[in-house]
Each structure stands twice: as structure tokens, then as C-alpha cells.
Amino acid sequence: MKIHIPTPLRQYADKKDTIEVEAGTVAEALSGLTAKHPDLRRHLYTDEGKLRAFVNLYLNDEDIRYLQKENTKVQQTDTLSIVPSIAGGWSH
């Protein structure tokens, strides 16, 4: 399956915007990704090993939070998009 890498993380993935991995679940896909590119790990996960809150994962067009989260099964034709949040505002 393909994993789309967002602009800010490509420097840790040999400047690639898409990485191919073999996986049966989202967790396996991320594990495969960080095995190939270990520098990505600290940007995706906290020190406690949890996915950072601002990292959104979409399996095709579905947020995995509303599926089975990292246990969501994947097909080889699926696409996983890593999308850091975009938000802000003048409010302090």
C-alpha cells in the first residue's frame, strides 16, 4: 500500500512524497514506514509511543479514529495519508 508523506516529513523519508509498504493493518503500515525511515518515528510518536495528537491518519478518505484506529485492516490498493493538523487564530 502507499503512504503519502506530508511536506514537513519528507526530509526524514529520503525526500519521498510516497512510500510503499506491505501491511495488513494501519499499525503494520506505520511500523513498516518507520522501519525504513527511523527518523520519522519521533515526529509521528510521543516518547510514550503514542501517535501525536496533531497527526491525522486517513485511510483513503476515512479518518482512522472513526474506523478501528491503528488496528484498521488495509488492502494493498489502499492509501494512507499522514496529515498534520492545520489550525490557529489570533486568540491566545
Add this chain to the structure above:
Amino acid sequence: MLKIDKSNYDALRAHGEETYPHECCGVLLGRAEGDERIVTSIVRAGNTRTDSPQNRYHIDPRELIRIQRQGRERGEDIVGFYHSHPDHPARWSATDLAEAHWLGCSYVITGVDHGQAKITNSFALLGDDELQKQFVDEQIEVSAAQAGELAETQARS
């Protein structure tokens, strides 16, 4: 440095005037060349913070995926984002920094004063990770026209 043509520059400022007194938001597409980000198109996005649109913005990741996919088809990449500050300065806030995660991208902010776009500033989000990230002021270079438009103008004259 952020390079953008006048048409896109005016459009992102106009967006803030249209959504006033709410914050507008959108995506900057183009390419990065070293320390420069060159904007070739902008795409308006919806502000999902309908609970507090006058001082907060958030772009739905699904919308961003769509914008990114369309940009990829044209050979464009996400190089930054823009939003407006209604009746507040065109400077990043603590919230802007806390919620910024696209390291290496430009964040453009327009101050919209009583419905009129005033100053537009750009800030590069730099740093190696979340702990070290910071906004650094960057120059905006506004060109007169896109290369295609310029070539058309020259061909007609």
C-alpha cells in the same frame, strides 16, 4: 522568502475581507527551492471552527487531502497556508504557533481591519521538531504577473 504573483496575493487578501469578521483560511501550493517557497496557486479552504470563527481557524484534513491530490496532479506541492486576523495584527499568536506543525512551510497572515485587508505578513515555520519550532519573519516578494500571463501579454503587444 515567499514568492507569489499579485493575482494570488490579492486573492488571499480578498478572501479575508469576504469572510470578515471571521477568519479565512486556505492553502498555498507551489514548490520549494532551497529557502524559498514559490506559490503558483492558492486554494480556499473552509474554516471548521464554526464555534469560534472570529478568532480561530481549522482546515478539515479531508479537504487538505483533496487539495493535495489535485495539486499533485498539476505537479504542485503544499508550501504553506494563509489565514486572516479580523481586527487584529498580522502577527502570529501563541495559538498560531502551538497549532502549527508543517515545518518548512510558510504561514501567511493578513490583518483585516473593519473589513479592509491591511498588512499581510509571512512567517516560515522552522525547527527540527515540535520542541524547537519557531516562526521566523520572511519577506514576501510579489511579482506583477504569472509567467504565463506575462507571455500572453507580450504576445498580444
